[in-house]
Amino acid sequence: xxxxxxxxxxxDLAMRPTKISIRGVGKVxxxxxxxxxxxxxxxxxxxxxxxxxxxxxxxxxxxxxxxFLKPSSGQILVDGKEVxxxxxxxxxxxxxxxxxxxxxxxxxxxxxxxxxGKSKSEQRAIAMKHLATVGLAGxxxxxxxxxxxxxxxxxxxxRALANDPSVLLMDEPxxxxxxxxxxxxxxxxxxxxxxxxxxVVFVTHSISEAIFLADRIVVMGTRPGCVKEVVDPQLSHxxxxxxxxxxxxxxxLKHLVRAEVQKLGVH
Amino acid sequence: xxxxxxxxxxxAGALFSIAIFLGFWLFIxxxxxxxxxxxxxxxxxxxxxxxxxxxxxxxxxxxQRDIWASLSRVFQGFALASVAGVFLGVAVGTxxxxxxxxxxxxxxxxxxxxxxxxxxMVLWFGIGELSKIAFITYAAFFPxxxxxxxxxxxxxxxxxxxxxxLGASRMDMFRHVVLPAALPAIxxxxxxxxxxSFFVIVAAExxxxxxxxxxxINDARTFFLVSQMLMGAAVIGIIGFFVNVGLRALExxxxxxxxxxxx
Ligand SMILES: Nc1ncnc2c1ncn2[C@@H]1O[C@H](COP(=O)(O)OP(=O)(O)OP(=O)(O)O)[C@@H](O)[C@H]1O
Ligand SMILES: [Mg+2]
Numbered sequence: 231x232x233x234x235x236x237x238x239x240x241x242d243l244a245m246r247p248t249k250i251s252i253r254g255v256g257k258v259x260x261x262x263x264x265x266x267x268x269x270x271x272x273x274x275x276x277x278x279x280x281x282x283x284x285x286x287x288x289x290x291x292x293x294x295x296x297x298f299l300k301p302s303s304g305q306i307l308v309d310g311k312e313v314x315x316x317x318x319x320x321x322x323x324x325x326x327x328x329x330x331x332x333x334x335x336x337x338x339x340x341x342x343x344x345x346x347g348k349s350k351s352e353q354r355a356i357a358m359k360h361l362a363t364v365g366l367a368g369x370x371x372x373x374x375x376x377x378x379x380x381x382x383x384x385x386x387x388x389r390a391l392a393n394d395p396s397v398l399l400m401d402e403p404x405x406x407x408x409x410x411x412x413x414x415x416x417x418x419x420x421x422x423x424x425x426x427x428x429x430v431v432f433v434t435h436s437i438s439e440a441i442f443l444a445d446r447i448v449v450m451g452t453r454p455g456c457v458k459e460v461v462d463p464q465l466s467h468x469x470x471x472x473x474x475x476x477x478x479x480x481x482x483l484k485h486l487v488r489a490e491v492q493k494l495g496v497h
Numbered sequence: 498x499x500x501x502x503x504x505x506x507x508x509a510g511a512l513f514s515i516a517i518f519l520g521f522w523l524f525i526x527x528x529x530x531x532x533x534x535x536x537x538x539x540x541x542x543x544x545x546x547x548x549x550x551x552x553x554x555x556x557x558x559x560x561q562r563d564i565w566a567s568l569s570r571v572f573q574g575f576a577l578a579s580v581a582g583v584f585l586g587v588a589v590g591t592x593x594x595x596x597x598x599x600x601x602x603x604x605x606x607x608x609x610x611x612x613x614x615x616x617x618m619v620l621w622f623g624i625g626e627l628s629k630i631a632f633i634t635y636a637a638f639f640p641x642x643x644x645x646x647x648x649x650x651x652x653x654x655x656x657x658x659x660x661x662x663l664g665a666s667r668m669d670m671f672r673h674v675v676l677p678a679a680l681p682a683i684x685x686x687x688x689x690x691x692x693x694s695f696f697v698i699v700a701a702e703x704x705x706x707x708x709x710x711x712x713x714i715n716d717a718r719t720f721f722l723v724s725q726m727l728m729g730a731a732v733i734g735i736i737g738f739f740v741n742v743g744l745r746a747l748e749x750x751x752x753x754x755x756x757x758x759x760x
Contacts, residue, residue, distance in 0.1 A: 296658075296662055298661075316658070321662060322658070324659065329659075332678070332680070393663055399662075
């Protein structure tokens with residue numbers, strides 16, 4: 231599939247309806263202000279990267295969208311409804327994979343369809359399809375303990391996709407992987423997003439990962455956590471890390487992030 | 498299948514280790530009897546004499562009767578303790594108010610060695626089967642209860658999050674996440690509990706019984722039959738060994754996913 235042309239066919243970000251609306255959201259842990267008054271609208275089928283130094287509240291924001299944490303102030307709406315608890319409409323992929331170690335790869339992916347009461351054969355068919363999508367055909371019967379980090383993360387992505395959520399939340403999903411595996415999975419992630427068209431929120435430390443993937447990059451600042459700048463890269467896919475535009479954007483983001491890191495150092 | 502071949506070096510090592518032990522025992526026993534004469538030879542019979550005592554006891558039917566008496570008490574007491582321990586452990590682990598109520602009680606009773614209650618149980622339940630079964634149930638309950646409780650309480654919160662974002666209800670969560678995650682702990686608790694039942698039954702039979710392996714040993718003591726005392730101990734060791742092998746095999750089956758991690 232030609233990613234570049236199909237992406238160009240998609241309407242401009244600003245013209246798409248809002249999927250996730252974050253309104254004046256703050257989060258306080260004890261007397262530690264983790265996030266202060268975040269306002270963000272994420273369009274339907276957009277791919278947003280949350281970028282920022284450690285401790286700026288990326289995971290906190292993602293966990294609030296997922297419904298794992300409640301905002302201390304403000305509210306988060308998904309499809310116009312306030313988020314109050316985790317739900318099957320918002321799939322989550324964790325950095326630590328979070329696979330059920332007692333279930334095989336196939337049974338892990340079956341989990342969502344099983345909860346929805348699908349028949350055994352339906353579950354199996356769905357799971358096989360999604361494992362094939364992430365390139366794991368032939369590894370269905372392995373337990374997570376026998377899979378490499380990259381394979382585990384593929385299973386975790388398949389498990390989230392098999393539930394067919396409209397929102398996919400990913401917290402540094404490739405953070406623990408080596409550089410090669412990471413790039414391969416980034417490309418596959420784009421291909422999957424291209425096919426399934428979900429609204430993706432993707433947390434990362436890596437500037438180049440953000441530029442490679444996102445059509446919206448939210449740069450976050452620290453102390454307290456906040457949104458510092460929102461950049462919508464207008465680069466066409468597939469993006470080349472050596473392109474002049476790519477490098478220019480990378481330099482710009484690097485300055486922004488570095489300023490935040492220095493703020494931490496001075497503190 | 499070459500499965501058993503894999504274990505061959507380990508088996509050879511184990512046999513070697515046992516042979517050394519028996520050789521040493523034989524050496525001390527014979528050496529004392531014929532050469533160095535440190536102590537009265539009646540105090541340490543040879544392995545062959547112990548074996549002979551076993552054969553004699555088997556021929557008279559006493560050995561089978563005593564093994565069966567001990568095992569049936571252990572199984573009944575252990576079964577009761579398993580049901581109570583797992584059930585209460587799960588209930589206390591899933592329901593906070595119950596935990597606050599029960600935990601201090603258990604913490605207070607747990608450090609008291611169960612043997613301290615044995616004389617009292619004999620007073621309450623007499624010297625029949627009931628006192629022994631009640632005693633085993635009491636002793637085996639604690640490890641089963643506490644490990645089940647830990648297993649239920651310390652389920653990886655990330656797995657809970659993963660399941661809830663896949664749409665799991667409270668019931669789904671319990672059935673498909675909490676129970677399977679706690680299963681290794683529960684099985685460990687059962688294994689500990691079984692070991693302890695075996696441990697305490699012998700002591701109970703020392704004090705108040707007219708059958709069982711503890712009785713066999715104690716009875717031999719009153720007649721100064723040292724080889725029979727050692728034979729009783731050896732039989733307990735052998736039974737304990739095979740029960741443990743069986744339980745481990747069962748564990749390996751139920752927790753296949755964990756075995757595959759080690760492989
Ligand atoms: N459960 C919690 N209790 C108390 N403080 C917390 C908790 N979770 C996060 N924090 C604090 O909130 C702030 C933001 O944390 P968060 O994990 O969201 O950062 P992050 O941007 O995801 O960092 P990283 O890139 O290292 O993952 C930090 O100061 C952290 O110490
Ligand atoms: Mg984080």
